[in-house]
Amino acid sequence: MADHKPKGISRWLFTTNHKDIGTMYLVFSFIMFLVGGAMAMVIRAELFQPGLQFVEPDFFNQMTTMHGLVMVFGAVMPATVGLANWLIPMMIGAPDMALPRMNNWSFWILPAAFGLLLSTLFMEGGAPNFGWTFYAPLSTTYGPESTDFFIFAIHLMGISSIMGAINVIVTVFNMRAPGMTLMKMPMFVWTWLITAFLLVMVMPVLAGAVTMMLTDRNFGTSFFDAAGGGDPVLFQHVFWFFGHPEVYIMILPAFGIASAIIPTFARKKLFGYSSMVYATASIAFLSFIVWAHHMFTVGMPVKGELFFMIATMLIAVPTGVKVFNWIATMWRGSITYETPMLYALAFVILFTIGGFSGVMLALTPVDWQYHDTYFVVAHFHYVLFPGAIFGTMAAVYYWLPKWTGRMYDEKLAKWHFWLSIVFVNLTFFPMHFSGLAGMQRRVPDYAIMFSDFNMMSSIGAFGLGLMQLLFAWILIKVCILEKGEKATDRVWEDAEGLEFTHLPSPAPYHTFDTPPKID
């Protein structure tokens, strides 16, 4: 069938094509990544040395809050949804997503949501300044006027995510090509399916939390206000019941990506496929019963603390299984180091470092010392930047030739990788030290004993910021200037998966109108 599509802007506005929508998600996510990154630059500039140099403390808090929200909801989540859109139909041999119109809608809600969120920066009284965790009563009784806009923005993001997740679930269950049994699906599809279940289960909880905030702020309820019989800690329970599964929502797709890339470049089948599936499922299950490990200092009963400590430590077991499986996949393989592989390996190593600090944080008695310090900041940046973000970058380098039909500039990409590795570690590793030495998070100024580590972090951060511009240039060269060698249909020697074995590069606008045969 010939590709026919509307031209110009209406192609993008009205599209129901999974590839177009995937592209829009990815572009949107990259823009948000740059916006959130710019805010991080403000934060790191202020923290370059002790003293207040560039911004007022309140604006600093607005920056940390918006940085967190934009990165989590604007950069990481849409990036993974974009990948899901592009890849899942091709990977399971489906012509498109199951609910294409809803797909269009769930994307177009996002620019509205983030327009609303970012507009708060220009409102009187300033943007939300209570941290991305928006604990009550700082965000309710004491929040700036703009908080209500923030609440609606979160509602919109939630709706978008839920619709995206429903779409993935329906697609995976209904649109697989004949012969594509569940246990034959690529790991990326599996991890996204499980992510989608997490999303439909926890986004409504987040919506509940912000709705309670809204009524507390405007309609005289007191869910989170002790003076009216409510409880500020209730907010934290509700938030983290969403928040901990949320961290897995951000990382599971990256697990799937690593599981696709490592076998290709090791030229060997993924080790322990079924244990990978079960490990992912058990991580997802456990993620629902560990939320209060973010709240060890709120004054829970000892028995509660013990439960959450032990449950949290258990998560390390399936996580370990995944890491060992990746290494076993490499073992006695025939490995080459193209850029996607480099990113996937960096992902495995640096994510594991984040996992180590996670286990340390799980130990309640010691968490009293780590909690709310830069040690926690180091932990979650190791799982998020070299974890989720590097995972996404690995995916982009890996599938870009399939999407565009052109190879990216391998030399520039290698520079991008090696410099990113240096800067990411320079930025985040010293934070372990400043945190252990006693630097609390979310402060615009600090005691002089933390100066050296902060200066290192800032230098690293500026470098890391520049690297993203290099990344943008690499992408522009391929996607807009259309430079680069033509990619073969297989793209990578021995790449597995329907998108490589059954489709040309670039993948045509419509694929698998008739389902492929799967052996």
Add this chain to the structure above:
Amino acid sequence: MSLFRKMALFVASFSALLLSGCGDDIKYNMREGVTEISREVYELHMIAIWVCVIIGIITFGVMFYSMFAHRKSKNPNPAKFSHSTVVEIIWTAIPFIILIALAVPAIGLLIKMEDASDSELTVMVKGYQWKWEYKYIDGDDNLANDVRFFSNLDQASRDMSRNAGSGFSGVKIEDENYLLEVDNPLVIPVNKKVRFLVTSDDVIHSFWVPDFSVKKDAIPGFINEVWAKVDEPGTYRGVCAELCGQDHGFMPIVVKVLPQDEYDAWYAEKVAEAEAGPDLNERTMSQLMAEGEAAYNTYCKACHMENGQGSGPFPSLVGTEMVTGEGSLTKHIDTVLNGVPGTAMQAFGNQLTEAEIAAIITYERNAWGNDTGDIVQPQEIHDIKNGGGE
């Protein structure tokens, strides 16, 4: 091959960089602290680190070996295996055992930390935006001899922070206790089990003294309990650990631990001060203005700014109805004493002395060109507070 050279170069330069930051005088690890608990916490922390380091060396060691030995140029024909039940059971079981080994000491220690029974002294710790209040619970009903006071960031740190200049200024702050010094430190005796009852007046704060391994959230409307038995006299510094608004980074905690006799003397002096009652002596305009400026800069500047102009949600006090309007004095005093409920404007009536409030109000009504000429004396404030006003 160049890959491995690059990697080695990176690892070498990175460790060199980190080590250069780790001179003797720079702290980069958790402190052992000065209580039995804090030392055990430190030990558990070190055990956890070493466990991670060892697992890391083994796992990454195997991985790097494979990256090196199994690259295509050396091993052109990949193996075909893709699972092994035995191996998979082993690497599920081993982490499990290691985690149990870590959990056992953690459980014991946690139970010990949460046991605040048999304490010998109780101090109420209350967080405010952005200061701490300490109140010694003495067990009698006489409020007149209560020892209670507020603890604010010291003025020197405030000035340095603001004066650091803008941009990458090169102005070097050298004070070791920058941002870690207060006007009135908390004082406790050595070798006594001191129980802290932690709560808050407004938003959530967190009372953290790293040397005691004590961190507990201060939650409005709820009281949390935590304790420390310090075995070395000295001065220990901590900070508020939970984001509590703009000056979250500017509300340190300083605890002075004294030998019992010195502590007793200090406490007796504080009780005597409390019993003497407030200083209500009449003051001249210039005295009030001087005292008022100092007190304003300590308690009000964070929100209403040094020039009284306010910023963002914090209103200006220059030439406004509240400050210079006809007959506005009563309302002005009422606002400062009782605050504006549901906003960041606290009730200062029981935080500041009568003299401080009188001076601040006089200052506000005459500084920055407000020039109303109004004078408020401590006695007037005292009368209003005790029902004489209205």
